[in-house]
Amino acid sequence: MKSKIAEKAYTLIKKKKYKKAKEMLLNNKVRMSHDAEALAMLSFADIFLKDFYGAEELSRKALREDNFCFNAMLAKAYISLHNGHRENALREYFRILDLDPENKVAKDNIERIRFLTNNARGDEINPRAYLLGKKKLSMSRFLVLIPIAFILTFLSYITIDRVYPKIRYVLLDKEQKELREKLENVYLFEGLEDGKIPDSAKSPTYSPREVAEMFDKAKNNMRSASVNEAVMIINGALKSDINEYLKERFRVLKQFVIAPDYNIFRESPDYLTVVANYDLYNGGYVKWKADVNTVGQTNIDGIPKKRARLLIYDTADKNIAGVADLIVNVTVTLEPKNYIEVYGKILGYDAKQKSIQLEGQIIKHLPKKK
Template sequence: MNRAAIDEAHSLIRKKKFSEAIVLLEGVREIYKNSFDYYLTLGIACLNSGDYGSSYRNFDEARHIKMQDENLLLGQAALYLIRGDTVSAIRYYLDVLDLEPENKKAKSALEFVRSKGDYETIVRWIDTGKIREFFPEVPRKKSFLPFVLSVVGGGVAACLLLAFLHFRDAGQKNQRPVVESLVLTADDRSNLQEKDLSGGVYRYILSDSQIEETYEKARFYFQNYRENSSRVEINRILNSNASEPVKAKAQMMLSYCEEPSFDSFSGREEENFSYSAVISEPVLYSGCWVVWSGRITNARTDGEAFKCDLLVGYENLERVDGIVAVNFPSVPKIEGDRAVKILGQIKVEDGKISLSGRSVYQPLRKN
């Protein structure tokens, strides 16, 4: 029986025949153009072959299809590690452990960064190939731990990592000064949940440990200038059964967040949430800033304001991920016949999302 190209590529990668896997996969790119597994597998093959630029591009394509996958996050973390950007690598390994608390590669990589993570050692590990022990493997059927163990393990891993990241010198260089008023006090920790739930509607019912962990994640992301990720956790708090003092501190954290620019997203792909992620649970992404590309339609002016619809993902005239209403307070310079990137803030009303536009980018028209 003939095997699918993707299955054959998996076999070749396990046999360390990376170049053969790349040639095979490049030959069927058109067939698998919307396949997460395809781009992940090709990214892993390129990573192992030393073609880090191609690996980055394929992982990025995979991320547009599915953001939360431990093997994809391991691959992207490895690329940051290879660059010597240990702070970004640590963030990705934290995300891996959020998904899979007992992930051995993520734990091993974090221990490596903690004990040997200087650039000279990383270069030597790249040169000898030892760095590959942190690379992801091609997808296999997963076996899952019991739910309770997963929750307990996730809480412990998150606490350990937050402490590790807070005190690590390399991380400190890229952190905001600690805002003392945002730290949960002993009183806050003894009253994490709302006592009477009869008077409100709560989208998320969280335990004491979940509330504390969610808040600390929000504060960690805020300290590390990952304000979009912080907003997601803050939104989870604000729409939960967390107590009013905890919610008040979460709201205060929001007040310190700064408006981004296009440059703010450069090299920080993890902060630019995809349309599919946002539409899956809009309430978590309310207030987040995104840069979405596509083409505009239904453009119109309303007094001094400008309104249009953005066909998200349609910049190459191939597929439309979704249609989002965009509102600008004044008329931007947009040529409607060309692809566009829009920086805007997500607004949610009656479960529907729109963008409050801030900036527009269009590449220069070729002569």
């Protein structure tokens, strides 16, 4: 910053001394009246003090003084974001990048907006990162933290190893907790002691031991982010030549499939893989990027539902790999040409339409492709 008064205010704001920064700026009204950076810092202070009307006026005034004041643009963009106008915010961030392609705050903010929930606004959006960027860690602090991190890691290992069975449900919501508690009591052979597998489990293809191992592997994977592997094992068993009793046990197991946490879900198969093996992936989960083609209504069990035809991108996010029909179960506005990320459950494959059928769990709007 060229302005010393703006630089001093910025330092105070970084230290969370918002009132002091504002008072200091207001005590220098004459010096800052035509200083765009100082006006932008006063706008920052007002944002942190939740005077958004005043902050907006100051950001506009700063831009009248200097049309290329990045901090004023950041303030203006955050206020748009706070008010729910994401397109306006993105417009400001892209304008900053046009002027300064290496501006990290603007780049990071575009990524943050991509992963905001559909209805996030107001106090749900913390201004510090959007205005000041990521907090930088000094080397001296980093060196101090190394032994602390080592000790915490060691203590965490001991805690997880010894105490985990007692606390593993704390982070689960009630429905998932109940499902997982019931899953503990789902066995391939009811009433039999572990390790005793009857000969009736034998099939032309699989030995009793192999069937039991398939069941246990599927059951264990349902407790992690690898739910798709569990689903594929179960679907494979249902297609196999094992007897009908065993297939029913696998069907029971499939009832306990829980959607993996969106934030840790990394094992999404691509579109073409699902099409080639849709009978194995049926009931599994995907996270795909897509363009909305059309939006309409459908009826499921007598209940009207919103339905969207999606054009799914390939893994490189460049070319359209195929089509999916999405049942929208979440509150979100969808329009043709929207660019979205959809996290959903595979319901099947429509061979006539050549379309994967999906049930939407989470839908996020993404910035439009250039």
